[in-house]
Amino acid sequence: DAGITQSPRHKVTETGTPVTLRCHQTENHRYMYWYRQDPGHGLRLIHYSYGVKDTDKGEVSDGYSVSRSKTEDFLLTLESATSSQTSVYFCANSPGLAGGRNEQFFGPGTRLTVL
Amino acid sequence: GESVGLHLPTLSVQEGDNSIINCAYSNSASDYFIWYKQESGKGPQFIIDIRSNMDKRQGQRVTVLLNKTVKHLSLQIAATQPGDSAVYFCAENLDFGNEKLTFGTGTRLTIIP
Numbered sequence: 001d002a003g004i005t006q007s008p009r010h011k012v013t014e015t016g017t018p019v020t021l022r023c024h025q026t027e028n029h030r031y032m033y034w035y036r037q038d039p040g041h042g043l044r045l046i047h048y049s050y051g052v053k054d055t056d057k058g059e060v061s062d063g064y065s066v067s068r069s070k071t072e073d074f075l076l077t078l079e080s081a082t083s084s085q086t087s088v089y090f091c092a093n094s095p096g097l098a099g100g101r102n103e104q105f106f107g108p109g110t111r112l113t114v115l
Numbered sequence: 116g117e118s119v120g121l122h123l124p125t126l127s128v129q130e131g132d133n134s135i136i137n138c139a140y141s142n143s144a145s146d147y148f149i150w151y152k153q154e155s156g157k158g159p160q161f162i163i164d165i166r167s168n169m170d171k172r173q174g175q176r177v178t179v180l181l182n183k184t185v186k187h188l189s190l191q192i193a194a195t196q197p198g199d200s201a202v203y204f205c206a207e208n209l210d211f212g213n214e215k216l217t218f219g220t221g222t223r224l225t226i227i228p
Contacts, residue, residue, distance in 0.1 A: 004158075031214045035218075039123075040123075040220060041220060042204060042218045042219055042220040042221050043159070043204065043218040044218075045215060045216075045217075048214070048215065050214065058215070090158050090159075092158075094214055096214060102147055102149075102164075102208055102214065102216075103149065103161050103164065104161075104216060105161070106158030106159045106160070107158050108156075108157060108158055109156075109157070109158055
């Protein structure tokens with residue numbers, strides 16, 4: 001595996017509540033990513049980070065924010081959860097152009113249900 | 116495990132046969148491609164990659180073919196085994212120096228014993 005842990009692994013919450021998902025890596029890779037996975041859409045990038053305190057938006061960033069205060073941790077926050085944010089969330093990391101490969105390594109996922 | 120898709124293209128293959136999974140990518144400027152395998156309840160795992168200056172690349176029991184003319188990528192799995200049952204995704208990288216990947220919607224491969 002990629003040395004990535006995600007917490008929690010499962011969460012049920014109510015509409016309007018804030019939710020924070022945590023991603024922790026052990027490799028000190030520079031790049032970290034948050035994706036959501038939904039039926040018919042594959043994996044879609046929410047936000048990514050290219051270093052401590054350096055983040056940028058992906059294709060589905062509305063309603064989400066991220067923070068990266070340490071190399072090893074990348075947090076995804078839903079400020080006010082909505083039912084449309086019910087999904088499986090994956091964190092990934094990447095060392096960058098290591099060995100000529102631009103590979104991303106994925107965590108085990110977090111299933112979030114917003115009622 | 117987590118459901119990864121209710122509307123995925125599906126492919127069923129007899130154990131021991133070869134399988135071919137296809138992917139049409141979106142951007143003619145993409146210059147790097149990866150195939151990922153996702154088993155139920157797990158995150159995607161790297162299988163094989165290919166740069167746009169290549170047409171074919173082989174790994175252990177897997178071969179990736181790239182046809183840039185029609186923006187088509189395929190993954191061939193030889194002598195399929197029950198453990199090959201999974202959802203397979205292609206991903207493209209617009210620029211090898213850009214660390215973002217764009218993923219396809221996936222194909223569910225089922226191996227029939």
